[in-house]
Amino acid sequence: xxxxxxxxxxxxxxxxALCAAIxxxxxxxxGLCALAAGIWVVxxxxxPVWSLIERVRALAGDSVTGTIGVLLRCCLVAWCxxxxxxxxxxxxxxxxxxxxxxxxxxxxxxxxxxxxxxxxSLVLDFCA
Numbered sequence: 001x002x003x004x005x006x007x008x009x010x011x012x013x014x015x016x017a018l019c020a021a022i023x024x025x026x027x028x029x030x031g032l033c034a035l036a037a038g039i040w041v042v043x044x045x046x047x048p049v050w051s052l053i054e055r056v057r058a059l060a061g062d063s064v065t066g067t068i069g070v071l072l073r074c075c076l077v078a079w080c081x082x083x084x085x086x087x088x089x090x091x092x093x094x095x096x097x098x099x100x101x102x103x104x105x106x107x108x109x110x111x112x113x114x115x116x117x118x119x120x121s122l123v124l125d126f127c128a
Contacts (some may be wrong), residue, residue: 014032
């Protein structure tokens with residue numbers, strides 16, 4: 001994991017320097033360079049993230065489909081959306097940052113749908 005961190009750090013530092021150097025002259029190329037680096041980082045982090053998800057599932061046990069599992073999924077989605085939004089904001093893409101935040105909110109709402117269904121059924125049972 002330590003090797004991955006240093007590789008990502010080196011790529012992001014190099015990309016930031018390259019983007020800063022060419023942004024004024026070629027803003028499109030700077031954006032594409034930042035996008036390519038972002039895609040590379042996501043692809044590089046995918047195996048460790050899946051490993052972390054599997055460890056959390058093993059820790060939660062049977063409650064993955066229950067309340068704890070839903071809350072863990074919501075937290076993971078919210079964290080990923082916040083991270084992506086921060087990266088977009090740091091890259092100077094405020095419009096994209098807003099869209100990422102909006103998509104994150106929708107994904108969290110979809111992830112917590114089982115909790116909302118349970119809450120609605122509890123309220124309906126109480127009112128009936």
